[in-house]
Amino acid sequence: MSFFGLKNLGSKIALTALGFSLIPLLALGITMYSMFASAYHDKVRSNLVTLAENKRQSIDLFLREQVSQLRTIAHTHSIEDLSSPEVLDKILTTIQMGSRTLIDLGLIGEDGRHISYAGPYNLAEINYKNEDWFHRVMVRKIYVSDVFEGFRGFPHLIIAVKVQVKGKAWILRATIDSDIFDSLVRWLQLGDRGDAYLVNRAGELQTRPRFGNKSKEIYKHFLGTPFVGARVSEFGDQKHKIFVEGIWLEQKEWLLVIEDDVQSELRPLFETQAATWALGGGGAALIIIGTLLISRMIVVQQERNEREQARLNEELIQSSKMAALGKLAAGVAHEVNNPLAVIREKAGWMRDLLEEEDVQGSENFKEFEDAVDKIEQHVERAGAVVHRMLGFARRMEPICNDVYLNDVLKHTTVFLDNEIKFRGIELIWHLGTDVPAIQSDASQLQQVFLNLLDNAIDAINRNGIITISTSFDRGSDSVCVSIRDNGPGIDKEVQQRLFDPFFTTKKVGEGTGLGLSISYSIVNKLGGTIRFESEVGHGTEFIIIFPVRHYDRNE
Ligand SMILES: Nc1ncnc2c1ncn2[C@@H]1O[C@H](COP(=O)(O)OP(=O)(O)OP(=O)(O)O)[C@@H](O)[C@H]1O
Ligand SMILES: [Mg+2]
Incomplete structure (x- = not known):
């Protein structure tokens, strides 16, 4: 409503x-x-x-x-x-x-x-x-x-x-x-x-x-x-x-x-009249206040229910998309991988042929060489996509251990150090000192953080700030990771499709559009939630929350 x-x-x-x-x-x-x-x-x-x-x-x-x-x-x-x-x-x-x-x-x-x-x-x-x-x-x-x-x-x-x-x-x-x-x-x-x-x-x-x-x-x-x-x-x-x-x-x-x-x-009558007014007025005021409070509570509760319902619906839709993608990815990857292997092999054979002397003398040699380059390049690209899809499809069951999120985040950024420096991006850390270990899979978490940091770097492009924070909420017994950038933000239309598989705004060849959908699926599998807040012109923040006591969705 x-x-x-x-x-x-x-x-x-x-x-x-x-x-x-x-x-x-x-x-x-x-x-x-x-x-x-x-x-x-x-x-x-x-x-x-x-x-x-x-x-x-x-x-x-x-x-x-x-x-x-x-x-x-x-x-x-x-x-x-x-x-x-x-x-x-x-x-x-x-x-x-x-x-x-x-x-x-x-x-x-x-x-x-x-x-x-x-x-x-x-x-x-x-x-x-x-x-x-x-x-x-x-x-x-x-x-x-x-x-x-x-x-x-x-x-x-x-x-x-x-x-x-x-x-x-x-x-x-x-x-x-x-x-x-x-x-x-x-x-x-x-x-x-x-x-x-x-x-x-x-x-x-x-x-x-x-x-x-x-x-x-x-x-x-x-x-x-x-x-x-x-x-x-x-x-x-x-x-x-x-x-x-x-x-x-x-x-x-x-x-x-x-x-x-x-x-x-008539004094007693007037006194009764005053008392009747006072009691009646007091009673009416109480009824009005009580009614307004109750109706407000009902509305608030209804609002909460509807929000929760909408969230569950969204999650359901997202999960079904993931499941469909998983199946598709497995089939497509398998079917595409074999022809790709053949193309790669044939391209290699063609390159071998091009190295022969009589072919080098041919007047179209340069064009042949360029064509083989392009074939190899595009086979590489297709291979990368297929590789990623395969990873998505047969993503392994998580191997859960005690994981300290602060450590995983530190290790992840090491991979990106050069790029961050090269692009003039400043990393700011706000790591909570009381963040406890959670039962999770460190390498899958690393993949999620890598995706998010990659996106943040791409969004900032040059000269910006990425803030990485962690915290522990004792009340809900959960830990929270936030990765915030001061990039251009995401407009409303894009926001709605953000976690969709293959949705990307990047140029062809620069993004597969799988990063966030994979991250979403991993976080879900690990029992956490992922959401984002973004304002155009001010940046984007991705927030991941994990319960400290691990629970497996399949349990
Ligand atoms: N931090 C961000 N700031 C602005 N836009 C973002 C951010 N993170 C993601 N996006 C938008 O979401 C889209 C989907 O992201 P996702 O990670 O799924 O795919 P991708 O980054 O385009 O491709 P890949 O992850 O394969 O490189 C991106 O193309 C980008 O438009
Ligand atoms: Mg990405």
Whole structure:
């Protein structure tokens, strides 16, 4: 598969794996979260309703208690007693010993004037005949006022009960401490921004809210017809949202308004949301990283497999070429050798004839002599090729001994010393000192090195550098020989055919094209590998690797 094909495969694996893992994760996360959010919302709302109802009950209870306390006083004392300011004062003091909710007490006659008064204000002379509340008590018998300023000049609320004795009516009236009432209402505060207060049907505040004056907008929608139970609504923009609960009191037509900070009420939900995001995000990141790593690993492995497969294929092709050549060489060499011997012999006989005097005098003697020279020369050339082919065909089984590659290389270059010097080539040695002996055939190795050095010299032609290196790789327990030249390098097309038998770029008569194919076959036979790296204009390096522990391919 090509590089792009593999890349595509990697992307497909990654996308599929991500799709199959992230989509369910996302769906699960969103479903779970939205279910949890709506359940939590419902829970918070129902809590708020319960809270509002409890609060309403306690305010109702408070008012009921005050009224019933006043009623008890009215019914347990005679009008004569209540008409005495001293007795009234005593009663007030007794009540205030238990709780200071009531500020004053007053008995008012039918004419609207105070008969007696106990309390801190100077109200004894005041006539309530024209006051609205006075008439209401007369009609309804029990009365709880709105908060009003009245004759005292500051907000307060009063409760009053009508007492009827022998056809005559009186009103027993008390003032409730508005601070105590306010704090009773405000006692229910939720979060940092929570608030609670009472408003009447006209929307006027009846208790002091915790945070200044309130906009009617907050609770306006609760006014109108009273409803049963508590209602919860949300008010404000997304950033400053509050829950507003409204519930009508039973004792008085007042609406209890409770404001709750959404942020603090829903904090656990927001924390869960943050945790869900963090966990979900972390999980997704892990999945993405894991998937990318795995798909990368698969692609790398696939790449490695394909490279190995290609190498094996190449080796197989090369080996089959070698095998075919081996058979061909044996047949051809044998068939060509005999005629060559005959030609050589006949050429010798012709040369003998040419030495005779009468032939020397012939006018074509020079041409005969040249022809015989050429025949001998070409027979020599053909003989050399056949010799090489024969060597290839019946190459002997290697005789393996302990071989030190450094020594073999040194000995091999001795044969080439003159040529190297003559061509102005410099030999550079980088021999590893730790290169161990390998089990191999020294003379066959020498043939390989000779071929490679020959090629390097031919490639450089004049004035260049050949570097011979050896090294030992402990990890793979193998030794490596490198023969590098700074010749012209090999272009891509030639590279593909380099190890092919009879492939040469040299002029006819200068190369058989068998050097590298023979070397390849020898190295293979000795259990090693041979490869090359070459860059046009920079030179060529042949690298041979042998395992230290010898293995024979035929084993
Ligand atoms: N070091 C090298 N630098 C550049 N080209 C090289 C090198 N080694 C080999 N070649 C190329 O590979 C070809 C084949 O080499 P090989 O040794 O098989 O045959 P040859 O050298 O042409 O013939 P012979 O080995 O019989 O003299 C060469 O003709 C040459 O073109
Ligand atoms: Mg060669």
